[in-house]
Amino acid sequence: LLLMNHWVDRFPPPAVEAGVANGRDVLLRRVGSCRERLGRIPNLIAVDFYERGEVIATARELNRRGG
Numbered sequence: 001l002l003l004m005n006h007w008v009d010r011f012p013p014p015a016v017e018a019g020v021a022n023g024r025d026v027l028l029r030r031v032g033s034c035r036e037r038l039g040r041i042p043n044l045i046a047v048d049f050y051e052r053g054e055v056i057a058t059a060r061e062l063n064r065r066g067g
Contacts, residue, residue, distance in 0.1 A: 022053020
């Protein structure tokens with residue numbers, strides 16, 4: 001299993017910034033970086049405020065296309 005930690009690097013994490021960080025393009029770029037660096041895509045993506053941004057839709061997209 002490969003876990004990608006993807007959260008705002010502040011405590012407490014601001015929900016507004018998490019909404020931006022959890023955007024589709026940002027998440028896909030991070031997943032692409034994992035693929036380039038490690039030759040694998042993450043099985044799990046840890047985020048703050050999963051309900052903000054496009055985390056669920058992006059995870060579904062990645063699952064449908066196999067990464």
